[in-house]
Amino acid sequence: MKPFGPDGIQQEPQPKEIMDWKKFFIAFVAAFGFLFLFGFLWYGMLMHGAHQEVPTLLRTKPDFPWLILGHIVMAFFLTMLCARFVPAGGAAGCAKLGILVALIYAGADLITFAVQPLTTKILCGWIAGDLIQFAIAGAIIGVIYKSSSPATH
C-alpha cells in the first residue's frame, strides 16, 4: 500500500485478486478473537469504574448474543476492507487502515458525547480503545492475510 495522504497521486492500480478464502477466514477468526478479548479487557474491565459513573446508560448485564454478533460483523468487514484495500497485506498497511477506520468511530464517539450524558473520561477511553483495537486488529489481519496474497508490486 502506498503512503497515506491527500497527495493527489494515485497509487498503482491493484490487479484483480482472487481472494484466498481460507486465509481470509483465519484472519477473520483471529480478528474476532482479538476484538472480543480486547473489548472485554478494555471496555469491560479497565473502564468498568468509568462506566459505573453513568449507570442509567448501561444494561445491568450485557446481552451477549448481540455483543458477539456485533464483534463478528466488525471483524468480518474489517478483514474484508483489509483484503480489498491492502491486497499485498502486511501489518503496517493494514494497521494504518485500522487507524483510519478507528477515526470514523472516534468521530461517532464525539457525536455520542454531545448527545448522551457521558463523562470526558469515558469519551477519552472509548477513543483510545478504538484506536488501539483497530490498529492491532488491522496488523493481525495484515500478518495473516499477507502470506497468501499474490505480490502486487
Add this chain to the structure above:
Amino acid sequence: MKRFIFAFIAAFIFIFLWGWFYNGVLLKDVFAEAQSLFRPRKEMMSLFHWIVIGQAGLALAFVMIYASGFAGGGIAAGVRLGIMLEILAVGARCAIYATQPFPAKLLVLISIGGFIEMIVTGVIVGAIYRPAVARTS
C-alpha cells in the same frame, strides 16, 4: 490536494445537513421516546461543537480511506466503501444494543439513516476526488 479538500468539504456539508434533517427532524419523536438516555436539549446545544468536530472527523477519515485505496474507482468505489464502513458501524451498534438500553427501533432507524448517509457520501467523494496522475501500468 485541492480535490481532496473539495471532497472533504462537500462530504462534511452533506453529513452535517443529513444528520440535522434525519436525526433532528425526521427521527425527533423517536429520539424523544428514549429521552432518558440523552442530554437535555439545552445541554446538548452547549456541546454542539463536538457534533461538528465529530462529523468533520468522520468526513475526513472517509476521504482519507478513499484516497488511499479506492481512488480511481469513481462513484461505484465510493459507494462500495460507504456500504462497508456502514456495515462496520452496524456491528458497533449491535454491541451498543448489547450494553445500553436503547430501543431496537431507534438503532434500526439510525442504521437505515447511516446507510443513506454513507452511500451518498461515497457518491460525493467518488465524484469529486480524482487522482491527479493515474498510472495504468
